[in-house]
Amino acid sequence: SQQGEEDPQALSIQEGENATMNCSYKTSINNLQWYRQNSGRGLVHLILIRSNEREKHSGRLRVTLDTSKKSSSLLITASRAADTASYFCATSSSYGKLTFGQGTILTVHP
Amino acid sequence: GAGVSQSPSNKVTEKGKDVELRCDPISGHTALYWYRQSLGQGLEFLIYFQGNSAPDKSGLPSDRFSAERTGGSVSTLTIQRTQQEDSAVYLCASSLAGGREETQYFGPGTRLLVL
Numbered sequence: 001s002q003q004g005e006e007d008p009q010a011l012s013i014q015e016g017e018n019a020t021m022n023c024s025y026k027t028s029i030n031n032l033q034w035y036r037q038n039s040g041r042g043l044v045h046l047i048l049i050r051s052n053e054r055e056k057h058s059g060r061l062r063v064t065l066d067t068s069k070k071s072s073s074l075l076i077t078a079s080r081a082a083d084t085a086s087y088f089c090a091t092s093s094s095y096g097k098l099t100f101g102q103g104t105i106l107t108v109h110p
Numbered sequence: 111g112a113g114v115s116q117s118p119s120n121k122v123t124e125k126g127k128d129v130e131l132r133c134d135p136i137s138g139h140t141a142l143y144w145y146r147q148s149l150g151q152g153l154e155f156l157i158y159f160q161g162n163s164a165p166d167k168s169g170l171p172s173d174r175f176s177a178e179r180t181g182g183s184v185s186t187l188t189i190q191r192t193q194q195e196d197s198a199v200y201l202c203a204s205s206l207a208g209g210r211e212e213t214q215y216f217g218p219g220t221r222l223l224v225l
Contacts, residue, residue, distance in 0.1 A: 030210055031210065031211055041199070041219050042114075042201065042216040042217055042218045042219055043201070043216040044216070045213045045214065045215075048211060050211075088153065090153075092210040092211070093210065094210050095141070095158065095160065095166070095208045095209070095210065096141060096143070096158075096205055096208045096209060096210055096214060097158055097166070097169075098145070098153075098214065099155065100154075102152050103152070103153075
């Protein structure tokens with residue numbers, strides 16, 4: 001079962017622009033994670049934000065979390081063609097079982 | 111060091127046949143997860159192994175699906191009497207100890223097509 005919705009489902013931008021993806025979830029959480037997937041294969045962990053955090057940065061990535069609205073956003077600044085991928089949010093059970101959102105397909109045009 | 115590996119990369123089979131998918135986790139990782147990614151259902155959890163504990167099989171979609179993990183390392187996911195709806199990418203991941211904040215490292219997946 002999916003944790004919730006991600007929007008937009010697809011996003012197309014030019015290199016240098018910022019990309020923002022949103023994720024909503026249904027249950028209370030301990031943390032929320034973002035993953036990236038290239039070409040429909042293995043996922044790569046990007047960033048984790050805990051439920052008591054509101055914002056977190058990692059390089060060009062900025063993640064926010066609003067537990068009152070059960071939503072999170074991922075911002076990629078100064079996007080590059082190499083950022084083209086699918087991005088998924090996921091919540092984690094006590095033993096790490098991940099429940100994923102539906103994902104956003106990001107295309108960055110050179 | 112080496113990451114999570116999976117084999118085969120691609121598998122085409124006929125409806126009704128059995129298939130075995132293999133996962134080699136990162137050495138030293140005690141937690142191993144199987145997920146499935148399909149167009150209709152997105153990314154779904156299938157099964158979780160932690161050390162010598164009984165696995166969490168709550169995500170397996172039917173009794174045609176089974177998995178084992180031998181010696182706390184390599185895992186095999188077996189699908190018996192495959193159906194067309196089993197067509198998907200099967201992803202394996204491992205983490206150091208299975209904690210909720212631990213990074214999971216994913217393999218490249220096995221793309222299964224059932225004709």
